[in-house]
Amino acid sequence: MAENKFINAITAQEWLGEIGGKLRPAVIGAFKSGGKAGTEIKNFLHGTWLGHPLHPLITDVPIGSWTASAVLDVLELSGQKKYKSGADAAIAIGLLGAAGSAITGLTDWSGTTKNKQKIGLMHGMLNLGATALYTTSYFLRKKKKDRATAIALAMLGYGITGLAAYLGGHLVYGEQVGVDHTQVSAEYPEDFVAVFPEKNLKENQMAVAKAGKIAVLIVKQKGEIFAIANTCSHLGGPLCDGELKEDCSVVCPWHHSQFSLKDGSVVSGPATEPQPKFDVRLMNGQIEVKLAKQA
Numbered sequence: 001m002a003e004n005k006f007i008n009a010i011t012a013q014e015w016l017g018e019i020g021g022k023l024r025p026a027v028i029g030a031f032k033s034g035g036k037a038g039t040e041i042k043n044f045l046h047g048t049w050l051g052h053p054l055h056p057l058i059t060d061v062p063i064g065s066w067t068a069s070a071v072l073d074v075l076e077l078s079g080q081k082k083y084k085s086g087a088d089a090a091i092a093i094g095l096l097g098a099a100g101s102a103i104t105g106l107t108d109w110s111g112t113t114k115n116k117q118k119i120g121l122m123h124g125m126l127n128l129g130a131t132a133l134y135t136t137s138y139f140l141r142k143k144k145k146d147r148a149t150a151i152a153l154a155m156l157g158y159g160i161t162g163l164a165a166y167l168g169g170h171l172v173y174g175e176q177v178g179v180d181h182t183q184v185s186a187e188y189p190e191d192f193v194a195v196f197p198e199k200n201l202k203e204n205q206m207a208v209a210k211a212g213k214i215a216v217l218i219v220k221q222k223g224e225i226f227a228i229a230n231t232c233s234h235l236g237g238p239l240c241d242g243e244l245k246e247d248c249s250v251v252c253p254w255h256h257s258q259f260s261l262k263d264g265s266v267v268s269g270p271a272t273e274p275q276p277k278f279d280v281r282l283m284n285g286q287i288e289v290k291l292a293k294q295a
């Protein structure tokens with residue numbers, strides 16, 4: 001299939017992995033160096049506050065604006081000069097949107113590894129190239145110089161944006177980046193089911209049990225028992241292999257999203273969707289759980 005050849009050609013590029021291997025720690029380190037404020041900015045850029053990745057919302061701005069500018073440029077080329085200023089304004093709006101897309105995309109990208117990281121890096125590089133072409137086009141338009149070249153550069157930028165958008169779509173639909181990995185199954189228990197003997201659960205230890213097909217993370221902390229889905233909403237990492245914090249939260253071992261055990265909410269991204277939370281009760285020495293109703 002043509003799509004697989006294209007994606008396979010990207011994931012075979014070792015240099016992408018090398019650049020990614022250096023850039024990712026730099027991005028993560030930059031946020032870390034900002035302390036609490038850095039974490040809050042990172043969470044904002046991921047879209048934790050929105051319960052949804054922020055990046056795809058913002059990408060609509062440059063794609064929409066540059067689609068409009070392409071249409072207006074074509075109208076201008078067909079002799080309708082009145083659309084000139086509209087095309088220029090659409091390019092400027094697209095450039096503002098591209099800046100927002102770049103920073104949110106880079107933040108999300110820092111939560112990826114392996115092939116996802118390579119495809120994401122190529123996606124970003126194509127978008128940077130397209131933005132450079134649109135920036136040049138915009139300045140040529142403002143200087144009222146060589147309008148034909150300005151329009152040609154914008155058209156080239158539009159084609160590259162389309163290619164980058166294709167890779168962005170593949171990251172979501174093919175690689176499932178930005179998808180809530182806790183929602184792939186609708187089989188969360190709605191009635192209490194026994195999952196684990198209470199006597200086997202030690203204070204400050206994580207245990208994983210099955211409620212039907214759902215893996216449940218069970219933790220006893222400060223005498224209270226908590227249960228949330230074990231599969232990380234970000235990219236499906238096993239929370240039971242992560243780090244249990246003293247403040248009733250757990251850190252995913254894969255990309256270090258942090259979730260509250262009390263309500264499953266995201267304390268720190270890259271995850272944007274919360275973990276499903278379970279109500280817990282004790283019955284005949286067994287820990288029983290059922291999916292908690294959303295507040």
Ligand code: FES
Pocket residue numbers: 111232233234235236237252253254255256257270271
């Ligand atoms: S899988 Fe990425 S943070 Fe959990």
